[in-house]
Amino acid sequence: MPKALRMRPVIGHDNRPWWDRIDEGELPIQRCCSCGTLRHPPRPMCWKCQSLESEYINASGKGIVYSYVVVHKPAVPGYEYPLAVGLIELEEGTRIVSNIVGINPEDIEIGMPVEVSIDAVDDEMNLPLFRPASR
Amino acid sequence: MLTSIKNECAIVGIGMTEISKNSGRSELQLAAECVLTAIKDAGLEPKDVDGIAGFTLDHVDEIEVARAVGIPELKFISRMPHGGGQPMGLVQQAVMAISTGVCKTVVGYRAMNGRSGARYSSGVADGAETADKISWGWYTPYGLLTPTGWCAMNTQRYMYEYGATNAGLAEIAVTQRAYANNNPNAIFYGSPITFEDYHNAPYIVEPLRLYDCCIETDGGAAFVVTSAERAKDMPHPPAMIRGAAQGVAFDQEVITSYYRDNITFLPEYDLVAKQCYAQSGLGPDDLDAAIIYDAFTSIVLFQLESFGFCKRGEAHEWVQGGTLGIDGRLPTNTHGGLLSEGYIHGLNGLCEAVRLLRGTSVNQPKKNIENMLVSSGAGMPTSAMIIGKM
Numbered sequence A: 001m002p003k004a005l006r007m008r009p010v011i012g013h014d015n016r017p018w019w020d021r022i023d024e025g026e027l028p029i030q031r032c033c034s035c036g037t038l039r040h041p042p043r044p045m046c047w048k049c050q051s052l053e054s055e056y057i058n059a060s061g062k063g064i065v066y067s068y069v070v071v072h073k074p075a076v077p078g079y080e081y082p083l084a085v086g087l088i089e090l091e092e093g094t095r096i097v098s099n100i101v102g103i104n105p106e107d108i109e110i111g112m113p114v115e116v117s118i119d120a121v122d123d124e125m126n127l128p129l130f131r132p133a134s135r
Numbered sequence B: 001m002l003t004s005i006k007n008e009c010a011i012v013g014i015g016m017t018e019i020s021k022n023s024g025r026s027e028l029q030l031a032a033e034c035v036l037t038a039i040k041d042a043g044l045e046p047k048d049v050d051g052i053a054g055f056t057l058d059h060v061d062e063i064e065v066a067r068a069v070g071i072p073e074l075k076f077i078s079r080m081p082h083g084g085g086q087p088m089g090l091v092q093q094a095v096m097a098i099s100t101g102v103c104k105t106v107v108g109y110r111a112m113n114g115r116s117g118a119r120y121s122s123g124v125a126d127g128a129e130t131a132d133k134i135s136w137g138w139y140t141p142y143g144l145l146t147p148t149g150w151c152a153m154n155t156q157r158y159m160y161e162y163g164a165t166n167a168g169l170a171e172i173a174v175t176q177r178a179y180a181n182n183n184p185n186a187i188f189y190g191s192p193i194t195f196e197d198y199h200n201a202p203y204i205v206e207p208l209r210l211y212d213c214c215i216e217t218d219g220g221a222a223f224v225v226t227s228a229e230r231a232k233d234m235p236h237p238p239a240m241i242r243g244a245a246q247g248v249a250f251d252q253e254v255i256t257s258y259y260r261d262n263i264t265f266l267p268e269y270d271l272v273a274k275q276c277y278a279q280s281g282l283g284p285d286d287l288d289a290a291i292i293y294d295a296f297t298s299i300v301l302f303q304l305e306s307f308g309f310c311k312r313g314e315a316h317e318w319v320q321g322g323t324l325g326i327d328g329r330l331p332t333n334t335h336g337g338l339l340s341e342g343y344i345h346g347l348n349g350l351c352e353a354v355r356l357l358r359g360t361s362v363n364q365p366k367k368n369i370e371n372m373l374v375s376s377g378a379g380m381p382t383s384a385m386i387i388g389k390m
């Protein structure tokens, strides 16, 4: 039986550029071309100035754990449990949900510095994952 | 012109099926049964109903209900999105339709085989390119798949910022189980838990343990709203609707509004609280009891703070020592709530609120219940109402 895979994101107009950059090994943040507001998750219009023009910058990949959870149940095929999911506040100011890896979930603390790596989680999908910062 | 919805309309009928883990019948049958029970409870016949309100998530169309129950004409149909966020939104729809003369009497319903059929705990699935499906894709690849997980994220940050332990959450879980212990219609009738049980239970998604999470059940619940004038002649004392509001706040997602400056409160609750208090002319000190949406224990804390029963960050302490119990300051979820009675998207709570005003709850507090709060689901477009005696 083939190994179960993580759920795929649905990709469309509004998020394809973001996922394309992940596949290129960068962690992108959408930026309004008109007023410079950063936004994540991406959306087609700037909530601040209503511009439809946007671009992507590359995040430094450094941030802190703003909040986190450890999923135990239900155990869905394709994931390993206990599964640490963090809300990461990037140093650019936006937040992103991702997994916190390379650490025992019991040792995770809010405020701890983390950094991204873009990892192939299977043959078809790359994800930005966060691990404790090397300092 | 109508300038306020206060006391224009009343809830005059309520109806529920039993709550179970396997109803053994269709969701349409559950809907038809609870709708008919609510109509009869109001002393009415199906022909007296000319409006209907439901959930977009309901699998049972309003025309199916009308055909099954024999409602001959409908002048008003309405459906509210976002599941548990909108049960009181249904009430607001009914009040607006009736007080503007669009129709006379509205029945609202929710019927679900939420245990034996499609379960919310199984998480969201892949699918076509729609804005909401794209939104799920920011969470699902990382395994954040269920409402428990989404809600746990805000809870963890709340606990961190305010130094809260699980003690307040345990208080809510144990208190509501004690209510369910007396309620023959509750899934957990005759099945109390102790604080020790709470703390020994496994985590579902840290920091939420088993008893922090609501159950999944089969069942149906319905209510009937009509004008205050007509309500005077109905068999039961009417539950006067003093205020009913909906709220969507800045940067709203469905439970994953993680990108706001502060995620330790839910501003959509502030918005519905402000409206309900303005409409009713009442404040938190005037409310004698509450039905507070409790898909998870922690969201009860967020709501107690937004509705002004205590200050921001203090609810985890405020609830301790029996505040929400039958003799406490604010008897809350006296049916056992979604945690321990059953999960019918908050309409079972609405039925209990009406029973408290009628004085017929199995857990009727000794004190007079003159006014009370009924709220809806957390972290999504939400709704609430304040009801009271005529």
Ligand SMILES: [Zn+2]
Pocket (backbone or CB within 6 Å): A032, A033, A034, A035, A036, A037, A046, A047, A048, A049, A050, A051
């Ligand atoms: Zn802009």
